[in-house]
Amino acid sequence: MLPSSRPGRTLRAVLLLIATLAILLPALIVHFAPPIGRHRAVHSAPSRVVPQAELPPVEPVAFEDLDPDEARAYNASVPFVRGPNPAARPFRLPSDPAQQARAIDCMAAAVLYEAGDDPVGQRAVAQVVINRVRHPAFPKTICGVVFQGAERPTGCQFTFTCDGALVRHHWADAQWARARSVAMAALNGAVFRPVGHATHYHTNWVVPYWQSSLDKIAAVNTHLFFRWTGWWGTPPAFNRHVSADEPIIAALAAYSEAHRGIDTVVAPEGGVAVDAAAATAPLPRSLPGDANSFLLTLDPATLSPDGFALLAARACADRPYCKVMGWTDPTKTPTALPLQPAQIAAMSFSYLRDQAHGYDKALWNCREFRRSLPAQCMKAQTFLTAVAVVPENEAPAAVAAGAQTAAARSSIPALPDGLAGVRRKVETPAAKPSPPTKTPPPVATGGSEAR
Template structure:
């Protein structure tokens, strides 16, 4: 028996209701399960970290900008990259730096090359493009008055402080922890030689700062962002201190010995060996009691002839050891036995030939060593003695006599002046001519009547 029309119609009407109920049930289950799955399997959401950056300040030309210690924001690498991307590049001109040519002795040049090679290799890795950009920043710093005046001085600035170094590898143990291959060192030295003999890496211009894009130093917002090379971002100071005229300081050629490089550099190893030998000699002399004795007339003063084999860097240690615990001490030294005085006071010629001096006065907080920089070049000109200039004095007694009195000025003798009428081809005109007379000898002088002057 066939199904009635009424039943068929009822079944057709009921079918959509079942489908809708199934669809709604599925949606309800999904609304509960999907959020639960998202909560379970989604990566954790890091809370937003507020980055407190110092405001940008344009340092006036009358004030040398301060070199900030290397300190970073506490950010994960991805967050640091995102933040660095928000810092715009400077739209000001970015001129290329002037070529730089290293001067000095062969020893100075060898030490500078190895300091530069260490900087570019440990900062940029075995990558020529990155190394050239780092080398240009080192050179820019040596020319800028805010930084040391030598290549090694710039690279190892603040090396004695774990958080005060300017190049991280100099104070984080990287030199001892990681060793590069001989081939990598060869390529780094080639890059260093190029930079120190006139090659310029133009893209970084006069940049003095840089950092990798996965960190955020505290100073980054206060400088002008210049360019990016590989993963390094480069910056220069704002205002006048970031322009070419600010980079006109004379670079010194007397490169210091860096003990940290002794294991990696023959030049620094030899210098360190000389320093250690001198220090051992001084220590042995102190133990044996053979340090220079004070002069008889003043137990706080020492007149010394320097050992020609002792490096100049050791003079200060010798002076300090010789002075011992004296609160006041004068140490005066000459490189030549023939020029060394026998006693005080010193003559002007003896002062002018002095090679080294050291003065300590603890009551005034004074402790200073000075070198004669005409004999011994120093990386810091504040360590140089002032040039002694002695001007002869002319005095009148029975005649003229020259006396070498330091610091006195020339005093000319009185000059007698007379007036003489001289014809000059013009009627009625007289000219006054000054005639220098020979000084008169002492004795009574005749009285003369006043002379009227035309």
């Protein structure tokens, strides 16, 4: 009997081992599975489609706990919805100039802080803002849509409005001018067709919790765009009457004159005001043979000083390197480069973009146009013509050498005495005295630095 029981014990041990492995292996697989797998399971089934009789909720922005690489992998696995993606109708803001200025600056802040200095991404963000203001689930004004939830530390709809970005990061005047140009175009009928009726978007390195309840319809650079499923994502749902009563947003007071109330404290960093004339003015032509340079005659009667910057940004468009120089006196506007010192001295405005070196700045001649920030003023620059005293016995050689540079010196105009400049005195060596020589005073010219 004892020998016959040994096979039975072996069989029971084998069965016990199989049963243990059958329980342990699945548990280990679930425990050590990659996070992507877990989140795919969470998002595999979309939330219910909100019926037409019920207004869809606007959920606060909250994200799945995924690192950027995991989020990109997950987002790439979510397919685009099949079927048509009709473009939105053109939108035109029905309001007076003051209200329009507020709406334009709110839109400009949204496109600049959400998409950076990228005109394509900015147009996509602007279209989402317009889609939202037309949808009954969102506020009725452009500023209301952009700053929805900004009073909360979390839960705002556009994160730059509640995460401190407006205080931490400041864009250059020219970048604001380009963003305002995109905003004005969107609020005056321009349509960005690829995003259709999208009301939501996010970057591809995050996964918001609301993503599974929406249809993925487009990708623009690193942004993914979504619309509501069912009737709320169709064109008839975007029929809400838009209000023209744009609120004043105190957070934009540092950048926008339109949002500066009576009691608003303006931060040191000033902004560029909206100039509708500059946004619609015909674009100037670049110099023949130099597509990156513009020499303009500016008319202060039709363009504000801030409008100069907007016009320059529009002229430069997407050029990585571009320079624009302007004069208010048409008789002093040059027709070719390089500029002469007198032309630099008469310059009223300059703009230089050099993306390779991270430079993007507009400057004004503050003797003509007062600016709130000294950094916006052209720097005074001195041009010097030096006159040296030479001993009599060395004069012929000096004259011969000086003749080689006469042409260069002749381009510097003589201005009346009394201008500030550097005056140098060249002493004659004591060992070789020379007869007294009457030396004319050196002439200095003043000017402004062209950047």
